[in-house]
Amino acid sequence: xxxxxxxxxxxxxxxxxxxxxxxxxxxxxxxxxxxxxxxxxxxxxxxxxxxxxxxxxxxxxxxxxxxxxxxxxxxxxxxxxxxxxxxxxxxxxxxxxxxxxxxxxxxxxxxxxxxxxxxxxxxxxxxxxxxxxxxxxxxxxxxxxxxxxxxxxxxxxxxxxxxxxxxxxxxxxxxxxxxxxxxxxxxxxxxxxxxxxxxxxxxxxxxxxxxxxxxxxxxxxxxxxxxxxxxxxxxxxxxxxxxxxxxxxxxxxxxxxxxxxxxxxxxxxxxxxxxxxxxxxxxxxxxxxxxxxxxxxxxxxxxxxxxxxxxxxxxxxxxxxxxxxxxxxxxxxxxxxxxxxxxxxxxxxxxxxxxxxxxxxxxxxxxxxxxxxxxxxxxxxxxxxxxxxxxxxxxxxxxxxxxxxxxxxxxxxxxxxxxxxxxxxxxxxxxxxxxxxxxxxxxxxxxxxxxxxxxxxxxxxxxxxxxxxxxxxxxxxxxxxxxxxxxxxxxxxxxxxxxxxxxxxxxxxxxxxxxxx
Amino acid sequence: xxxxxxxxxxxxxxxxxxxxxxxxxxxxxxxxxxxxxxxxxxxxxxxxxxxxxxxxxxxxxxxxxxxxxxxxxxxxxxxxxxxxxxxxxxxxxxxxxxxxxxxxxxxxxxxxxxxxxxx
Numbered sequence: 001x002x003x004x005x006x007x008x009x010x011x012x013x014x015x016x017x018x019x020x021x022x023x024x025x026x027x028x029x030x031x032x033x034x035x036x037x038x039x040x041x042x043x044x045x046x047x048x049x050x051x052x053x054x055x056x057x058x059x060x061x062x063x064x065x066x067x068x069x070x071x072x073x074x075x076x077x078x079x080x081x082x083x084x085x086x087x088x089x090x091x092x093x094x095x096x097x098x099x100x101x102x103x104x105x106x107x108x109x110x111x112x113x114x115x116x117x118x119x120x121x122x123x124x125x126x127x128x129x130x131x132x133x134x135x136x137x138x139x140x141x142x143x144x145x146x147x148x149x150x151x152x153x154x155x156x157x158x159x160x161x162x163x164x165x166x167x168x169x170x171x172x173x174x175x176x177x178x179x180x181x182x183x184x185x186x187x188x189x190x191x192x193x194x195x196x197x198x199x200x201x202x203x204x205x206x207x208x209x210x211x212x213x214x215x216x217x218x219x220x221x222x223x224x225x226x227x228x229x230x231x232x233x234x235x236x237x238x239x240x241x242x243x244x245x246x247x248x249x250x251x252x253x254x255x256x257x258x259x260x261x262x263x264x265x266x267x268x269x270x271x272x273x274x275x276x277x278x279x280x281x282x283x284x285x286x287x288x289x290x291x292x293x294x295x296x297x298x299x300x301x302x303x304x305x306x307x308x309x310x311x312x313x314x315x316x317x318x319x320x321x322x323x324x325x326x327x328x329x330x331x332x333x334x335x336x337x338x339x340x341x342x343x344x345x346x347x348x349x350x351x352x353x354x355x356x357x358x359x360x361x362x363x364x365x366x367x368x369x370x371x372x373x374x375x376x377x378x379x380x381x382x383x384x385x386x387x388x389x390x391x392x393x394x395x396x397x398x399x400x401x402x403x404x405x406x407x408x409x410x411x412x413x414x415x416x417x418x419x420x421x422x423x424x425x426x427x428x429x430x431x432x433x434x435x436x437x438x439x440x441x442x443x444x445x446x447x448x449x450x451x452x453x454x455x456x457x458x459x460x461x462x463x464x465x466x467x468x469x470x471x472x473x474x475x476x477x478x479x480x481x482x483x484x485x486x487x488x489x490x491x492x493x494x495x496x497x498x499x500x501x502x503x504x505x506x507x508x509x510x511x512x513x514x515x516x517x
Numbered sequence: 518x519x520x521x522x523x524x525x526x527x528x529x530x531x532x533x534x535x536x537x538x539x540x541x542x543x544x545x546x547x548x549x550x551x552x553x554x555x556x557x558x559x560x561x562x563x564x565x566x567x568x569x570x571x572x573x574x575x576x577x578x579x580x581x582x583x584x585x586x587x588x589x590x591x592x593x594x595x596x597x598x599x600x601x602x603x604x605x606x607x608x609x610x611x612x613x614x615x616x617x618x619x620x621x622x623x624x625x626x627x628x629x630x631x632x633x634x635x636x
Contacts, residue, residue, distance in 0.1 A: 018522035041523050204586075377630075378551070391579055396559070399555055408555040419546055419551070419556065451530065460560040461532075461538075
């Protein structure tokens with residue numbers, strides 16, 4: 001009798017080979033360049049796609065199983081958090097504005113990243129990077145969904161989050177993260193991988209997710225914290241993919257080095273400008289601070305990033321030159337950003353406030369070279385005026401940078417008393433920039449950036465009013481019409497925290513939960 | 518340099534003057550007064566008198582600052598694209614040589630913001 005021998009199971013390596021490279025084939029009746037039209041025009045030369053190393057060797061079947069398990073745990077915790085009124089355990093209701101910033105500024109980017117990685121994956125002829133991009137694409141849409149689900153509980157109780165996706169597309173300051181990602185997904189697949197995969201996910205990610213997640217942990221927001229931990233294993237995979245992409249491209253051809261260097265220079269700066277929002281969140285919006293923006297930059301960029309670029313030196317890649325200017329700005333960035341949102345509190349989807357005495361002391365201790373000299377007098381004046389019922393709401397629209405789309409709030413490197421103005425003449429029009437780096441990015445691809453959808457200019461062109469609005473009627477109030485277009489309710493979603501419904505409700509609900517009233 | 522693209526890449530600029538319904542953009546910044554976080558952007562008809570810009574929209578935009586009421590306009594120093602500029606208050610923006618998306622700044626000697634902090 002023949003013995004039944006159990007069929008030998010595939011080993012991990014063989015299984016990976018079958019499930020990725022084994023799925024690829026060489027076309028016989030279509031030309032490669034017709035199937036992969038985007039692969040050559042950026043100037044990157046790839047000679048051997050099989051040199052791609054797959055750091056994780058994750059296959060699709062394992063991916064589904066693993067992610068499903070993680071999400072079951074995440075949703076169990078979110079349910080527990082919601083059922084126990086976890087929102088009332090946060091340090092203080094000001095914290096919730098951090099969540100508003102996250103859901104309208106960051107979560108929509110996860111969704112765009114999903115699209116971007118799907119597109120890049122489709123564009124690459126190599127099966128290794130294609131599968132890696134597919135998984136990251138799925139991660140990103142899962143992150144968008146789990147963030148929306150984690151945060152939706154806050155939306156039941158607090159203002160400003162009701163239409164976060166529309167806010168992302170329309171509200172003036174959200175054009176900063178939106179245009180950053182639009183710039184990346186409209187680039188070629190290699191630039192996309194360097195911009196998002198490497199510069200954003202590898203170099204800057206610790207300055208984006210760690211502050212939000214540890215901020216949530218420090219401030220009693222278990223829902224958001226759990227989401228962050230759940231995403232952590234994916235983020236580790238994204239970082240590894242980002243680094244692998246860079247090394248692969250650089251090893252393929254020496255002619256790739258200057259192109260990649262330019263992209264790293266550009267995207268480190270673009271990403272850093274978006275992090276302006278995180279800087280002010282860390283220094284102003286977390287009632288219980290984790291660390292200052294300056295400390296975070298020093299640890300995560302100057303130390304960790306410094307080591308990374310030392311490692312990349314053997315490929316001929318240098319530290320981006322913008323790092324010098326960023327070092328000069330680190331004493332000022334968060335204060336200039338918070339001042340901006342204090343100015344334009346009537347047009348934002350979250351509340352702002354002046355720091356109290358203890359918080360000013362914290363800021364002065366963290367920023368001894370800048371806070372008392374440049375920012376404290378401004379804040380004290382605003383606080384006095386607010387106490388007299390004359391809270392400052394800036395109602396005139398600001399001048400924006402053509403590239404990063406941030407109002408021209410940044411001061412000259414090395415002189416915090418002078419706004420930094422840069423300009424370029426191009427095809428008969430003037431274009432203005434907040435910095436040498438934003439100017440250089442424009443000068444390299446002016447045809448792209450002249451199309452920028454700058455919110456201030458769009459408002460003045462009449463494109464940001466609800467359909468059917470007639471701006472020529474007597475008594476037309478442009479700010480009211482713009483808020484309506486943003487779907488923000490004046491007096492509810494905007495203005496100072498002190499007069500907000502959020503503040504009042506939180507105090508009342510927490511009182512009910514902790515006292516016998 | 519120009520953008521890398523698969524085919525001809527030619528799209529209209531978003532902010533040319535023809536899109537502003539007869540107005541042109543003018544950016545105005547007040548030196549040493551960073552209480553206003555950034556320079557302002559205004560849409561003005563090119564025929565608007567420079568003095569009317571100062572008395573109307575600039576008063577509305579900058580008037581919150583206690584220094585604004587103390588400005589001696591005869592002593593103010595003006596800059597256009599960073600270079601000295603001498604506007605004639607009685608002439609129009611166009612007659613003063615101001616074109617779409619020009620940026621002007623003014624310095625008010627002796628006035629340096631809240632407690633001299635340039636705020």
